Amino acid sequence: MSERVLDIKGLHAGYDGVAVVRDLDLYVEGGEVVAFLGPNGAGKTTTLMAVSGMVQILDGSITVLGRAVPKLRQAHLLARWGVSHVPENRGILFQLSVEENLQLANRGGRTDVTPAIDYFPALGDLLKRQAGLLSGGEQQMLAIGRAILCKPKFLMIDEMSLGLAPVIYEELMPIVRRIADDTGAGVLLVEQHADLALAQSDRAYVLNHGDLVMQGTAEELIRDRHLLDATYLGGETLEEEPLR
Numbered sequence: 606m607s608e609r610v611l612d613i614k615g616l617h618a619g620y621d622g623v624a625v626v627r628d629l630d631l632y633v634e635g636g637e638v639v640a641f642l643g644p645n646g647a648g649k650t651t652t653l654m655a656v657s658g659m660v661q662i663l664d665g666s667i668t669v670l671g672r673a674v675p676k677l678r679q680a681h682l683l684a685r686w687g688v689s690h691v692p693e694n695r696g697i698l699f700q701l702s703v704e705e706n707l708q709l710a711n712r713g714g715r716t717d718v719t720p721a722i723d724y725f726p727a728l729g730d731l732l733k734r735q736a737g738l739l740s741g742g743e744q745q746m747l748a749i750g751r752a753i754l755c756k757p758k759f760l761m762i763d764e765m766s767l768g769l770a771p772v773i774y775e776e777l778m779p780i781v782r783r784i785a786d787d788t789g790a791g792v793l794l795v796e797q798h799a800d801l802a803l804a805q806s807d808r809a810y811v812l813n814h815g816d817l818v819m820q821g822t823a824e825e826l827i828r829d830r831h832l833l834d835a836t837y838l839g840g841e842t843l844e845e846e847p848l849r
């Protein structure tokens with residue numbers, strides 16, 4: 606059996622002592638792509654921030670790569686443990702070049718940027734370009750490219766599709782799948798576009814208003830679309846969701 610790279614048990618997390626995520630159980634194994642779905646404001650980003658040590662754990666536990674995340678915020682620990690977190694804003698330094706952003710993956714040391722270019726060949730032609738001038742899709746490639754240069758065993762990607770044309774997201778998703786397959790890293794992928802995420806995921810969790818309302822294999826969630834529609838989209842069908 607694969608190692609659990611993330612194991613969340615009974616998590617309550619939030620702001621100023623008020624939980625916006627309640628009693629969450631969730632795990633990710635090495636080599637898995639797990640979709641973390643739910644509408645705006647459900648608490649998905651808050652969960653990732655709690656895992657990264659940026660939001661306080663009010664109750665329950667988070668174990669990453671076999672180590673307990675401290676209840677008090679300590680964001681610096683996670684990178685040392687082999688965790689990469691691509692945040693919603695992508696964490697890119699716009700004034701720096703693509704190459705300089707990639708170099709930042711390995712603070713203080715020389716970074717071989719080849720693995721990032723192997724997964725995202727388009728970055729190879731853009732190395733000298735100022736990151737702020739990249740398209741949304743190119744910025745997302747840069748953010749994920751930089752994350753994989755840290756050789757993570759566990760990778761969190763928050764809302765990869767944000768601001769991207771669905772056709773770009775459709776191109777990026779199989780690469781995320783390939784990263785998990787090639788490197789054995791576990792991937793937790795926050796996403797609002799259920800259809801596109803489920804197509805490349807092994808399992809999925811659905812959060813709504815801070816509560817876990819569904820979980821299962823991607824196949825099960827695709828098969829039970831009516832349940833997913835009812836819990837996640839409030840009755841709107843996925844087919845009606847505008848994807849293009």
Ligand code: ATP
Nearest residue numbers: 620625643644645646647648649650651652764797
């Ligand atoms: P989205 O896709 O919109 O980011 P989400 O599922 O990631 O949605 P969160 O961003 O985790 O949801 O937000 C969950 C709840 O926590 C929301 O009600 C939000 O208003 C609240 N929240 C988020 N950040 C803060 C903060 N810094 N202080 C107080 N409340 C916050």
